[in-house]
Structure formats: structure tokens, C-alpha cells
Amino acid sequence: MDKNIFKDISYGMYLVTTKEAKNVGCIINTLTQITSDNPCISISLNKNNYTNEIIKKTNKFAVSIISQNTDTNIISTFGFKSSKDIDKFENIEYKEIENLPIIEKNMCGYLICKVINIISLDTHDLIIAKVETTKKSNDLIPMTYEFYQTNLKGKSPKKAPTYIESDIDEDEWVCDTCGYVYKGKIPNDFVCPLCGMSREHFKKSKKG
Ligand SMILES: Cc1cc2nc3c(=O)[nH]c(=O)nc-3n(C[C@H](O)[C@H](O)[C@H](O)COP(=O)(O)O)c2cc1C
Structure with a gap:
């Protein structure tokens, strides 16, 4: 199979956050809007990601939409380290909204979602959720996965669904x-x- 074909699939860049005893979160690119009336989205989360473990307990999470102005430190902290080991929110400006930690600074806005179904796949869970609250914060340009790879020269770790052993x-x-x-x-x-x-x-x- 030529996995290079997967590089032609387009994505955005998102920060998924939730909270049980502590605030947790991770970077994802695999968010899709499924429906418009009663809006639903899906996200794909690795079974070993701590954020996934906590979402499965709380059934609630927020998604901040990353913009081209978002501090790249947020991508490296939330995308390459585990909330199991560190407090990713230490030294980062965030708000508690509906009991969830949400980063608003230099983000396009956020969605607050309630899990309605989880489809267990090999390495990942496909989480389907109803969007209950939205806030569009400003008119910043959303960061695409392509922008992250081309302009920031960023890569994806092994747990990301789009990981490809790089050439x-x-x-x-x-x-x-x-x-x-x-x-x-x-x-x-x-x-x-x-x-x-x-x-x-x-x-x-x-x-x-
Ligand atoms: C650009 C990028 C895209 C990513 N996409 C996903 C994704 O869609 N799903 C996923 O489970 N992990 C994805 N990851 C990996 C997680 O963000 C990473 O494994 C994180 O350290 C998990 O943290 P946690 O253990 O605190 O949940 C991505 C990382 C980066 C940098």
C-alpha cells in the first residue's frame, strides 16, 4: 500500500481538553463535522492517550480551534507530551468554562461537546459527540495541518492517526x-x- 496517498487528505489543527481530577488535553488533526442540524462532530483518539482515557470517563470535552497565530509552544506541549506525566496547563493562560479548561488566546474559538457514541477501532477510538456550546472568538485564520507541516516544519508523533515514518x-x-x-x-x-x-x-x- 502506498501510504503517501494519505498525505493528500486535508485537516485542521485542534486542541482537545477535558478535566477529571486534573486538567488534560492533546493536539489532534482528526476532527470532522458530521451533521449541521443538531451539530455533531467526530474525533479520532489513540487508545493510549491520557486525554482519551479521561474523556471516556467524563463524556465531555472542549475543542479549541488552533489558528496561525497560536503559540507553537502549545502544539509542542500538548502534542508531544502526556498529561499523565506533566501539568500541561502550567504557565498557560486558560479559562474554566462549563467546568472544562479552555484556551482562548490566539485561537479561532471553541466547541464544547458531549460524547454520544464511541467506535473502538484497532489503535484508536472514533469519538462521536454532540456540540452543545460554541464560541467564535475572533477572525484569525485557522491553522491547517498542511500549514503546520509546510510553514512550521512540524511532524506528527506515532500516536497521531496520520503518522507516517518520514522520508x-x-x-x-x-x-x-x-x-x-x-x-x-x-x-x-x-x-x-x-x-x-x-x-x-x-x-x-x-x-x-
Ligand atoms: C500535529 C499533531 C496531530 C495529532 N493528531 C492526533 C490525533 O488526531 N489523534 C490522537 O490521538 N493524537 C494525535 N496527536 C498526538 C497527541 O497529541 C499526543 O500523543 C499527545 O502527547 C497525547 O497527550 P495525552 O497523553 O496527554 O492525551 C497529534 C499530535 C500532533 C503534533
């Missing part, structure tokens, strides 16, 4: 925190432009 060239260095790829001879004082990690976090690509 990296020999002279490429990959940030072990966020997957940013640097091409060529890497300077010693290089700092990752996506997540701010230092040169030590860049590993030569496996093919190099």
Missing part, C-alpha cells in the same frame, strides 16, 4: 521533542524554532 534525507536532524527537521550542518547554538529545545535534542535522522 528524511541523510543530512537531516530531528528534534526529539517536537519532530522539527533541520536540514544541513546544524550549528551548536541552534534552538528549535518550534518548541525551543536546545541543539542536544536534535538527533541525526535514522537514515543518516
Whole structure:
């Protein structure tokens, strides 16, 4: 199977958040609107993601729509680390709305959703949810997955449904925190432009 065909499927970029004892959340690209009347959406969450574990207990979550102005630190914190290990909301500005932690700053807006069905697939759960509350915050441009890959040179971790083992060239260095790829001879004082990690976090690509 040529998995490159999957690269031609378009997505947006979203932050899913929820709360049980602690605030949790993760980055996803797999959100789809299913219906317009009584609006429903679906999201695909890896069975090993802590956010998924908590959503299955609370049946409630929020989705913030990431814009081109969203701080890239939010993508690296929420997309490459687990809420099981750290408090992802520490040092991040958020509000408690309907008992959910929601980031509004530089986001296009948010949806608050109630789970109505979960379809268990091999590695992921397809979560179908009714949208109960919406807020469009401003007129920022939503970030597409293509913008994330092309402009921010971002990658997806293995738990993302769209993960593809990358076809990296020999002279490429990959940030072990966020997957940013640097091409060529890497300077010693290089700092990752996506997540701010230092040169030590860049590993030569496996093919190099
Ligand atoms: C660009 C991008 C897209 C992602 N898309 C998804 C997705 O659609 N579904 C998913 O389960 N994980 C996705 N992930 C991975 C999760 O955000 C990641 O595994 C996160 O660390 C899970 O955190 P948690 O354990 O706190 O839930 C994506 C990550 C990135 C950076």
C-alpha cells in the first residue's frame, strides 16, 4: 500500500481538553463535522492517550480551534507530551468554562461537546459527540495541518492517526521533542524554532 496517498487528505489543527481530577488535553488533526442540524462532530483518539482515557470517563470535552497565530509552544506541549506525566496547563493562560479548561488566546474559538457514541477501532477510538456550546472568538485564520507541516516544519508523533515514518534525507536532524527537521550542518547554538529545545535534542535522522 502506498501510504503517501494519505498525505493528500486535508485537516485542521485542534486542541482537545477535558478535566477529571486534573486538567488534560492533546493536539489532534482528526476532527470532522458530521451533521449541521443538531451539530455533531467526530474525533479520532489513540487508545493510549491520557486525554482519551479521561474523556471516556467524563463524556465531555472542549475543542479549541488552533489558528496561525497560536503559540507553537502549545502544539509542542500538548502534542508531544502526556498529561499523565506533566501539568500541561502550567504557565498557560486558560479559562474554566462549563467546568472544562479552555484556551482562548490566539485561537479561532471553541466547541464544547458531549460524547454520544464511541467506535473502538484497532489503535484508536472514533469519538462521536454532540456540540452543545460554541464560541467564535475572533477572525484569525485557522491553522491547517498542511500549514503546520509546510510553514512550521512540524511532524506528527506515532500516536497521531496520520503518522507516517518520514522520508528524511541523510543530512537531516530531528528534534526529539517536537519532530522539527533541520536540514544541513546544524550549528551548536541552534534552538528549535518550534518548541525551543536546545541543539542536544536534535538527533541525526535514522537514515543518516
Ligand atoms: C500535529 C499533531 C496531530 C495529532 N493528531 C492526533 C490525533 O488526531 N489523534 C490522537 O490521538 N493524537 C494525535 N496527536 C498526538 C497527541 O497529541 C499526543 O500523543 C499527545 O502527547 C497525547 O497527550 P495525552 O497523553 O496527554 O492525551 C497529534 C499530535 C500532533 C503534533
